[in-house]
Amino acid sequence: MRSLMTWLFHFESVIFLWILSLIVLVHPQQLRYNKELSKHVTNLLDGLLKEDRYDKRIRPNFGGPPVTIEVNMYIKSLGPVSETEEVYSLDCYFRQMWVDNRLKFNASATGLSEFSMNWLFLDKVWKPDTYFVNGKKSYLHSITVPNKFLRLRQDGLLTYSMRLTIKASCPMHLRKFPLDSQSCPLDIGSYGYSNNDVLYAWLKSNKDAVGTEDGVNLAQYNLTGIKMKEEIRLSSRGDNFSVVAVHFHLKRHTGYFMLQVYVPCTLIVSCSWVSFWIDPQAVPARVSLGVTTVLSMTTLGFGGRSQMPRTSYATALDWFVIICFSFVFASMVEYAAINFLDKMTKDVAAKATKKKRPPSAEGEAQPSFILIRLLRDVALWFYRQFKDPWQLPKTPGSKFSQVDIYSRKIFPLSFAIINTIYWTSFMYYFDDEPPVREQVPMQTNM
Structure with a gap:
């Protein structure tokens, strides 16, 4: 066994020496070949780029085709x-x-x-x-x-x-x-x-x-x-x-704008409809809710638009913000209309119960009294025409105006219809590019 190991060691030594001698013999030849190749390439490039043969200031095919x-x-x-x-x-x-x-x-x-x-x-x-x-x-x-x-x-x-x-x-x-x-x-x-x-x-x-x-x-x-x-x-x-x-x-x-603008604006509009379920007599609650939703809509829709494109025309996003702001503002106007109509009906009813004033001592009506009576008659006419839609319900225990009851259905239905028109129009009917005009050659300052 020992003699076998010795023989293998000598055999590996012989193989190593043979490979080493081969490298020593071939390497100089490879170096000489590389040196000659480099010399040929250098001479070739120098010949191609001689000043009397090549001028880099002149394009190829000079005087001929492009x-x-x-x-x-x-x-x-x-x-x-x-x-x-x-x-x-x-x-x-x-x-x-x-x-x-x-x-x-x-x-x-x-x-x-x-x-x-x-x-x-x-x-x-x-x-x-x-x-x-x-x-x-x-x-x-x-x-x-x-x-x-x-x-x-x-x-x-x-x-x-x-x-x-x-x-x-x-x-x-x-x-x-x-x-x-x-x-x-x-x-x-x-x-x-x-x-x-x-x-x-x-x-x-x-x-x-x-x-x-x-x-x-x-x-x-x-x-x-x-x-x-x-x-x-x-x-x-x-x-x-x-x-x-x-x-x-x-x-x-559109994911970013859905999360940052469209969904929040829709939720704010929905929050403004909560006022339709609040007693009209609770003035602080309804006014504070209306003002809060309007300010929130203003901040979200019109504030912080430094990263938005500055255009001279309204974009699709601008139209959606305007629509949402209009619905929020309309919720406030609805409550103002309730208070105005309620006060008007009460004033007209109070004046209607008063006895007519006797004519003046001279037996002739004064001009100011005639004008007041005319305005009263006009107010009574409007009252009789619109008293059924705008009056408070006569059901005992009910505290809501008919306007609020109708608004609970009209506002969401209108918002849904307008959104359907909005998304259908901008997704399928409006083009990305302006109308194609007559083609003219493009001019470039050169």
């Missing part, structure tokens, strides 16, 4: 979206691809069909002056180094990739807020070249020219679709320029 810039994007995150500023943000990988025939090379010399260059190489070649037409404030990620690179293929195809955070404008139509949907555009074009020099197009070889990472979502919106298009626009200079555009279709989540 160079086509194929664009694609990969969305890492989307949002936030601000209604008050009408802007949105996104984090993405932005890639541009174009062919520069001046940079074609023979792959047989190096055995490589393409090279991946770092961001320093970008200063040596021509690049399109791409910008975001509706951009507000965008920046390139630069930690720990500028997040961009360039890839060169043997047929002269250049792939320029960078990671950007883009903040762009998003014109919003908020008449259905918060039951609305929005379409936020991102327009991409050349800052200085017309369509005679540079054309933009979405990447055809990629099924989804604008892709999204799994799990991309927003706090208040749901991304329902992405639409892309290519178009030629007219600039203020009088020439045309090429633009590619992508529209992010967003559907707003």
